[in-house]
Amino acid sequence: MTVTRDDVLSALSRVPMPGTTGSVVDADIVRAVAVDGDRVRFILEVDPAIGARLEPTRAEAEAAVAALPGVAGVSVLLTAHGPAAKAAPPPDLKLGRHPTPQAGPEPVPGVRTIIAVASGKGGVGKSTLAANLAVALARAGKRTGLLDADIYGPSQPRMMGVSERPKSPDGKTIIPLHAHGVTLMSIGLMLKEGEAVVWRGPMLMGALQQMMGQVAWGELDTLIVDLPPGTGDVQLTLSQRYPLTGAVVVSTPQDVALLDVRKALDMFDKLKVPVLGMVENMSAYICPNCGHEAHIFGHGGARAEAEKIGIPFLGEIPLDLKVRVAGDSGAPVTVTHPDSPEARAFAGIARRLIDGGIV
Numbered sequence: 243m244t245v246t247r248d249d250v251l252s253a254l255s256r257v258p259m260p261g262t263t264g265s266v267v268d269a270d271i272v273r274a275v276a277v278d279g280d281r282v283r284f285i286l287e288v289d290p291a292i293g294a295r296l297e298p299t300r301a302e303a304e305a306a307v308a309a310l311p312g313v314a315g316v317s318v319l320l321t322a323h324g325p326a327a328k329a330a331p332p333p334d335l336k337l338g339r340h341p342t343p344q345a346g347p348e349p350v351p352g353v354r355t356i357i358a359v360a361s362g363k364g365g366v367g368k369s370t371l372a373a374n375l376a377v378a379l380a381r382a383g384k385r386t387g388l389l390d391a392d393i394y395g396p397s398q399p400r401m402m403g404v405s406e407r408p409k410s411p412d413g414k415t416i417i418p419l420h421a422h423g424v425t426l427m428s429i430g431l432m433l434k435e436g437e438a439v440v441w442r443g444p445m446l447m448g449a450l451q452q453m454m455g456q457v458a459w460g461e462l463d464t465l466i467v468d469l470p471p472g473t474g475d476v477q478l479t480l481s482q483r484y485p486l487t488g489a490v491v492v493s494t495p496q497d498v499a500l501l502d503v504r505k506a507l508d509m510f511d512k513l514k515v516p517v518l519g520m521v522e523n524m525s526a527y528i529c530p531n532c533g534h535e536a537h538i539f540g541h542g543g544a545r546a547e548a549e550k551i552g553i554p555f556l557g558e559i560p561l562d563l564k565v566r567v568a569g570d571s572g573a574p575v576t577v578t579h580p581d582s583p584e585a586r587a588f589a590g591i592a593r594r595l596i597d598g599g600i601v
């Protein structure tokens with residue numbers, strides 16, 4: 243018999259949440275449920291103040307799922323998230339409307355800084371960086387939001403392990419989701435499949451405006467925005483309509499990726515958005531068997547490029563299977579392997595932004 247995600251949630255809906263009259267599912271602490279054949283993995287995300295006391299609940303949840311027919315192994319991770327952000331007062335919802343006129347950059351209520359994560363081309367790890375950076379900042383005590391504005395390929399729901407459509411009780415305010423200590427919203431969660439692909443400039447701008455202004459972000463030290471790759475309408479709208487603190491640009495070391503990065507840097511320069519720094523992703527690969535370090539996409543290209551144009555180099559992230567597997571399973575590597583070299587590299591980038599007084 244094959245076990246499903248619904249079977250797992252149904253078993254967990256019988257595990258009581260201490261201090262409440264409901265279950266761990268009612269308490270909304272179950273994250274990143276992944277079923278891989280007869281193996282099940284999920285995360286219980288709890289308030290750090292009560293984290294240690296919930297070990298018996300973790301064990302109970304593990305036993306409840308292990309007892310399901312067709313389950314041979316269960317792995318449950320108990321993680322603590324940072325303080326929850328306070329909800330902002332409701333401001334107006336129907337996604338994909340035409341943008342309302344706006345004189346100049348408009349602050350997002352409650353949001354102190356906005357950092358865009360950008361790349362010259364697709365597939366270089368922009369969403370991976372955005373997710374891990376958001377989690378690393380939250381773990382460093384910063385109230386952090388993550389907006390997935392990659393309208394043509396939203397990947398944050400998968401990477402952060404959320405799939406439910408955010409609620410809008412009054413049809414105006416959108417209530418964001420929470421995962422791994424981060425307040426989260428993705429345009430992908432609000433759309434029917436294939437809807438965004440027919441959108442053009444004005445509709446895109448309207449949707450982005452709603453994501454920024456109608457989501458009850460709460461009080462945030464920083465909002466990380468995962469942009470679509472390249473230099474298009476979303477980048478333009480975001481830079482012109484919102485007071486961006488700056489952009490972090492990610493690239494692989496390959497020349498072709500770096501060529502595209504120059505276009506992105508040039509765009510931010512024209513839009514007068516400060517580039518906070520560059521990150522080199524998929525920098526080196528350490529063979530898990532022999533420890534040999536290989537540079538599959540080359541090495542050092544992004545650092546050299548950053549030095550050449552005089553922008554900070556924020557760090558390099560190794561190429562490692564854990565990063566991909568974690569991203570696909572709904573819990574970034576910063577959560578699943580916090581002590582790994584990859585998680586430490588993401589934490590280092592977060593630290594540089596904090597120490598640099600940016601966040």
Ligand SMILES: Nc1ncnc2c1ncn2[C@@H]1O[C@H](COP(=O)(O)OP(=O)(O)OP(=O)(O)O)[C@@H](O)[C@H]1O
Nearest residue numbers: 364365366367368369370524560561562565566569
């Ligand atoms: N350092 C890494 N090690 C291993 N795999 C990685 C690493 N960084 C990213 N990946 C994987 O590479 C793929 C592309 O990454 P990601 O989706 O973050 O890129 P992107 O630039 O946001 O792409 P898109 O253009 O689709 O938005 C994903 O499967 C991701 O898990």
